[in-house]
Amino acid sequence: MDDDHVLEQAEAWLAQGRKVALATVVKTWGSAPRPAGSQLAINDQGAFVGSVSGGCIEGAVAAEAQQIMASGEVVTLSFGVSNEQAWEVGLACGGQIEVFVERVG
Amino acid sequence: MKLESLKALTAARAAGREIAIATRLATGEERVIDLTRPPGDDLDALAVRAAARDESGPAEFQGESWFINVFNPPVALVIVGAVHIAQPLSRMAAALGWRVSVIDPRTAFASEARFPGVTLSHAWPDEALAEIGVTGRTAVVTLTHDPKLDDPALQEALRSRAFYVGALGSRKTHAARLARLAAAGFSDEAVSRIRGPVGLAINARSPGEIAVSILAQIVETLRAGAR
Numbered sequence: 001m002d003d004d005h006v007l008e009q010a011e012a013w014l015a016q017g018r019k020v021a022l023a024t025v026v027k028t029w030g031s032a033p034r035p036a037g038s039q040l041a042i043n044d045q046g047a048f049v050g051s052v053s054g055g056c057i058e059g060a061v062a063a064e065a066q067q068i069m070a071s072g073e074v075v076t077l078s079f080g081v082s083n084e085q086a087w088e089v090g091l092a093c094g095g096q097i098e099v100f101v102e103r104v105g
Numbered sequence: 106m107k108l109e110s111l112k113a114l115t116a117a118r119a120a121g122r123e124i125a126i127a128t129r130l131a132t133g134e135e136r137v138i139d140l141t142r143p144p145g146d147d148l149d150a151l152a153v154r155a156a157a158r159d160e161s162g163p164a165e166f167q168g169e170s171w172f173i174n175v176f177n178p179p180v181a182l183v184i185v186g187a188v189h190i191a192q193p194l195s196r197m198a199a200a201l202g203w204r205v206s207v208i209d210p211r212t213a214f215a216s217e218a219r220f221p222g223v224t225l226s227h228a229w230p231d232e233a234l235a236e237i238g239v240t241g242r243t244a245v246v247t248l249t250h251d252p253k254l255d256d257p258a259l260q261e262a263l264r265s266r267a268f269y270v271g272a273l274g275s276r277k278t279h280a281a282r283l284a285r286l287a288a289a290g291f292s293d294e295a296v297s298r299i300r301g302p303v304g305l306a307i308n309a310r311s312p313g314e315i316a317v318s319i320l321a322q323i324v325e326t327l328r329a330g331a332r
Binding site: 004007008010011014022024026027035036037039074076100102103104105 | 106107108111112114115118128130131132133160161162163172174175202
């Protein structure tokens with residue numbers, strides 16, 4: 001399935017007995033690469049589909065998603081130039097985004 | 106997200122129905138909102154407005170921060186005239202995730218061999234448009250140059266909620282077309298919806314380049330309300 005079918009892939013993974021987390025861009029400032037509503041689904045084997053940025057922060061979001069999958073908590077992550085995480089996984093474009101991460105199912 | 110919410114979203118998407126999900130960011134509490142039904146409260150109404158802008162975004166409801174994710178059905182592109190330009194145009198539109206239909210009563214033009222995988226209709230254009238169903242997420246482009254085929258399609262498109270109506274043809278052809286539509290009773294305001302000569306002015310020459318100019322103009326129109 002391609003990156004336009006994030007929810008469909010999440011559903012397919014759940015049907016296969018995988019654990020799944022969903023990350024959604026909920027707020028953007030400046031020149032963020034993907035608009036609010038963009039989604040990334042991640043499974044417990046580390047496979048993912050979709051995107052929440054141009055590739056800059058998917059790794060960090062996927063790592064956090066593994067925790068969320070296990071705990072069932074929800075979290076809103078911030079990325080951008082004003083955040084100290086930016087030193088490690090910043091947005092090259094200089095934008096800022098907030099990403100909501102939740103377990104599915 | 107609950108499994109039942111996920112299933113409701115994917116089912117609506119598969120059926121081409123407009124749907125949204127509102128999520129309370131602090132807790133993950135959520136509500137699936139059927140956008141085809143009248144809003145029950147402010148949160149529903151905010152979702153309907155977000156869908157009209159085709160824009161997901163944050164919302165305040167009862168003093169809490171929510172996020173409304175809108176899942177509008179894909180854009181539908183209806184091409185009238187299974188001519189050469191229609192081939193790259195239909196392929197490129199499919200790559201954008203749009204649903205593409207090609208209408209041409211001339212069966213030699215609108216053949217499966219020339220348009221593999223595309224929904225084809227051999228009905229007369231006005232009937233075919235009515236059959237396909239034109240919504241506010243539909244773009245209609247006429248490419249035949251033949252008034253016999255283009256005009257009924259344009260008349261039907263002007264009576265619809267199509268967000269984009271474009272007609273291929275030179276300035277001279279377009280002026281003659283507008284005169285015919287005026288004679289048929291369409292007002293200046295009504296016919297001003299037609300983009301003609303169709304496409305953005307990028308000096309396109311080949312059929313593929315003309316398809317790019319048409320698609321770029323449709324995207325520009327689709328996103329005209331965006332910041």
